[in-house]
Amino acid sequence: MPENRTNALGPLSSSRTGATGLPRIEVVDLGKSYGPVTALTGVTLSVAAGSVLAVLGHNGAGKTTLVDILATRTRPSTGSATVCGFDVTRDGHQVRRRIALTGQFASIDETLTARGNLVLVARLMGAPAKAARARADELIELFGLVEAADRVSMTFSGGMRRRLDLAACLVGSPKVLFLDEPTTGLDPVSRTGLWTTVRLLAREGTTVVLTTQYLEEADRLADDLVVLAAGAVVASGTPTELKAKVGARTAAVTFPDAWSARWALEEFTRLGLKPVLDPDAYVVTAAIPAAGQIVPLVRALDQYGVTVVDLTVTEPTLDEVYLALHRAAWDTATWEAP
Amino acid sequence: MSKPRHLRSGASKTGSSKTSSSKAGSTNAEPGDEDVVGDRTEWTGSSLRTQVWVLTTRSLRAAFGDPRLVFFGLLQPVVLLLLFSQVFSGVGSLPGVAQYQGYINYLMPATLVNIAMITAMGAGAGLVAETYSGVIGRFRSLPIATGSVLLARTFADTARLAVQLVAIVVAAVLFLDFAPYGGPLGLAAAVLLTLFVGWGLSWLFVAIATWQRSIELMQAVSFIATYPLMFSSSAYMPLQSMPAWVRAVATVNPLTYAIDAARALALGRVPGWSLPMAVGLAAVAALGGGAIAARNFRRSA
Numbered sequence: 125m126p127e128n129r130t131n132a133l134g135p136l137s138s139s140r141t142g143a144t145g146l147p148r149i150e151v152v153d154l155g156k157s158y159g160p161v162t163a164l165t166g167v168t169l170s171v172a173a174g175s176v177l178a179v180l181g182h183n184g185a186g187k188t189t190l191v192d193i194l195a196t197r198t199r200p201s202t203g204s205a206t207v208c209g210f211d212v213t214r215d216g217h218q219v220r221r222r223i224a225l226t227g228q229f230a231s232i233d234e235t236l237t238a239r240g241n242l243v244l245v246a247r248l249m250g251a252p253a254k255a256a257r258a259r260a261d262e263l264i265e266l267f268g269l270v271e272a273a274d275r276v277s278m279t280f281s282g283g284m285r286r287r288l289d290l291a292a293c294l295v296g297s298p299k300v301l302f303l304d305e306p307t308t309g310l311d312p313v314s315r316t317g318l319w320t321t322v323r324l325l326a327r328e329g330t331t332v333v334l335t336t337q338y339l340e341e342a343d344r345l346a347d348d349l350v351v352l353a354a355g356a357v358v359a360s361g362t363p364t365e366l367k368a369k370v371g372a373r374t375a376a377v378t379f380p381d382a383w384s385a386r387w388a389l390e391e392f393t394r395l396g397l398k399p400v401l402d403p404d405a406y407v408v409t410a411a412i413p414a415a416g417q418i419v420p421l422v423r424a425l426d427q428y429g430v431t432v433v434d435l436t437v438t439e440p441t442l443d444e445v446y447l448a449l450h451r452a453a454w455d456t457a458t459w460e461a462p
Numbered sequence: 463m464s465k466p467r468h469l470r471s472g473a474s475k476t477g478s479s480k481t482s483s484s485k486a487g488s489t490n491a492e493p494g495d496e497d498v499v500g501d502r503t504e505w506t507g508s509s510l511r512t513q514v515w516v517l518t519t520r521s522l523r524a525a526f527g528d529p530r531l532v533f534f535g536l537l538q539p540v541v542l543l544l545l546f547s548q549v550f551s552g553v554g555s556l557p558g559v560a561q562y563q564g565y566i567n568y569l570m571p572a573t574l575v576n577i578a579m580i581t582a583m584g585a586g587a588g589l590v591a592e593t594y595s596g597v598i599g600r601f602r603s604l605p606i607a608t609g610s611v612l613l614a615r616t617f618a619d620t621a622r623l624a625v626q627l628v629a630i631v632v633a634a635v636l637f638l639d640f641a642p643y644g645g646p647l648g649l650a651a652a653v654l655l656t657l658f659v660g661w662g663l664s665w666l667f668v669a670i671a672t673w674q675r676s677i678e679l680m681q682a683v684s685f686i687a688t689y690p691l692m693f694s695s696s697a698y699m700p701l702q703s704m705p706a707w708v709r710a711v712a713t714v715n716p717l718t719y720a721i722d723a724a725r726a727l728a729l730g731r732v733p734g735w736s737l738p739m740a741v742g743l744a745a746v747a748a749l750g751g752g753a754i755a756a757r758n759f760r761r762s763a
Contacts, residue, residue: 195603220605221507231596231603235524247516248604250505292600296505 148173148208148300148331149194155202156189156355163189164355167203171348173299176322176332178346180339186355187335188228191302194333195225208299224293225302230285231292234278238269238288241277242295249296263291283314290321301325303334307341319344351449359449367440375418377425378434379406391424412437513606517614518621521588525622535622536629539577543570543630547638550698558700562729563641570631570640571652571725572697575717577626578660579692583684585619586667590680593671608760612672612752616664623660627653644730652728655740659720662744665751672758691717696725716743 149171156164164186171177179187192198194205196216204211210218232241239260246256264273267287272280277288286306293301303322307315322345326332336342342349343363351359351366359366379385385406392399392410397417399410412418418437425432508516526532547566554565562568589612592598601611631649634640642649670683694708695717701709712718719739726733 197602217605220603223603225603227596227599229596231600233520233524233597233600234595235527236520240520240523244516244520245600245604246505248508248513248601248606250508250512255505 147171148175149177149206149333151190151194151203151205153203154190154193154200154205156186156193156198157201162355164193164200167352167355167357169350169357169360171331171333173331174326174329175347176326176334176345177348177350178342179333179335179350179352180337180342181335181352182337185352187352188304189355190352191225191304191333191335194300195223195302196220197225221296222299223302224296224298224300226286226289226293226304226306228305228308230289232277232285232288235276237274237276238264238280238291239273241288241292245292245295259295263294267291283310286310286314286318290318294325298330300331300333303332305335305337307336307338315341353449367444373412373440374409374438375412375421376407376409376434376436376438377421377432379408380431380433382406384430387428387430388425391428392421395420395424397421406433507605510607510610513610514614514617517601517611518617521614521618522621525618536626539573539580539626539630540633542576543573543634543638546573546698553699556700556703558702564639566634566638566640567642567729568700568725569698570634570638570642571728572695572721573630573634574627574652574656574724574728575659575720576692576697577630578623578656578720579663579688579717581619581623581626582660582663582667583688584622584667585615585664586671586680586684587677588619589615589668589671590677594677609752609756612668612755612759615668616661616748619664620657620661624653624657627656642728642730644728648727648730652724655720655727655737656724659724659740659744662747662751665748665755667751669751669754669758672755691715696721716740716747719743 147170149169151167151169154164154167155162167186167190169177179190181187189198193200194207194212196212196219199213204213206212207219208222210222212219233244236244239257242260242263243253243256246259247253251259264270267290269284269287269291272284277285280288290303290306306322307318310318319341322332322334326345326347332345334341334345346363348362349360349366350357377388379388382403385401385403385408388408389399389401392408395417397410397412399408401408410421412421422435525535547569550569551565553559554562554568559565559568589598598611602608631640631642631653635642642652644652666687667684670687671680674680674683694711695715696712697717701712701718704712716739719736720743722736723733723740725731726736
């Protein structure tokens, strides 16, 4: 068993990511309105093969609409989109041959067993009966559904449904996988499991587009992020880029006494930082633009033999990014008001 | 979640060292090659026939998977027939019915059509339920024809109807003194006609289901479509005994033609215009309902 595992994982360990830079998804000036309501407007983006794009936004920001258009479930009102080189409006069938989608709710046939669901999808994708059963067995094992394989899926827990749903998506080895809020309502164990699966898929060359409200999820999985607000892209870039835009890491150094704290304040200033002293707790806090800048800091402290009680570096979270973006949007709106 | 291993592997490799590795070798990429579904080059999509077959058997397995469901599903029309034949037994002596020598003979062919109507309603309700459960969403994201999902739905429900019709005919002959003077051939013709009418009706309810996707509304619409049509027809009473306005409604009621034709076939009488009218109306229902259903189904998300 462990031997098989090493074997199966072999080709995966060669590179960190399967991304090749070729665009798998191209979206140009995409818009969608339902009557007077604008769900999406002027969205332009490109997703490289084998990369993971996270679409972030509030409820109603247009995330699901974007995914629905790309998965050919909804037609765009304006603009164009191609998936694997095929236009989503003109070549819907070709697109559907290459993609898979899991919506916010598991799309499984509750009257069938786990195996029955997977065989059904494989058969509909054109697999002969025998190949369909083989593929079902394979996925059942991969997703830890062996014990439940022949149970009617009506009895499944939320986590098991999600797993079966994702397994059903992977039956045809899609080139692009759309996950619409895939971990909403999942327990932490199932969530981590899903993250592992997504990373593995991306490593094997599958392009993944996921929508999420969880910034941690986007941070962990995504190569690129797009933040939607009121149907428009308000920010995009890598997680690192977005974080750099908003704020820096902060280093907080705790000293045993007021003297060394005050000394550090001067020393940090000399290094070009803007430290702040909390005189009661002997803590000096400073924003550090790059991760490397912590090194001269530590070296300086070491050089003068200053005792340090504690040193913590805080990464800016995507929550801060998110809040800052929305604050900016809100501020603009307020300023523009008469 | 157990650790996913080789999510894109070709044939089942685990535990087999002899599996050809040519497929596995190509799994790790060529992301630029867009002409295949993953690495499953052999899966070039399924034919319409396969799609309809796979989807129909799926629905049938669901319908016949639970023996309790099958039992009560078959019992329901038998109970209805028993009730109507006893409660309305007095109708048997009315002019226009007396010639059938027993109300059961008059009622039974109408009951076949009644069952067809109720089963057709079930086709619509089933589609709504499956839209809610998410299965339909899955089908819509697969590279299959829109029509095959709907076609399979109506085929499965017509197959279900066939089982119900056979069961009730057997029960009526054995326990309720039903005497089909048309003989086995006439009876078979009546059942076949009813199946076709039921198939046509199922398209109407499928069309309603694709248009009105709330279960409550679906039930309300179905009720309004079903009961007045059943009672304002020649199903339970001869037209002569009805008030003039109901008789007028019954004369244009499409169900009257289906019922008259089924009755004539089963009882060895001349169906006259009722037979081509019933077949024609069912065909119109299937084509019209199918066109509306397909359009709604494709458009909606």
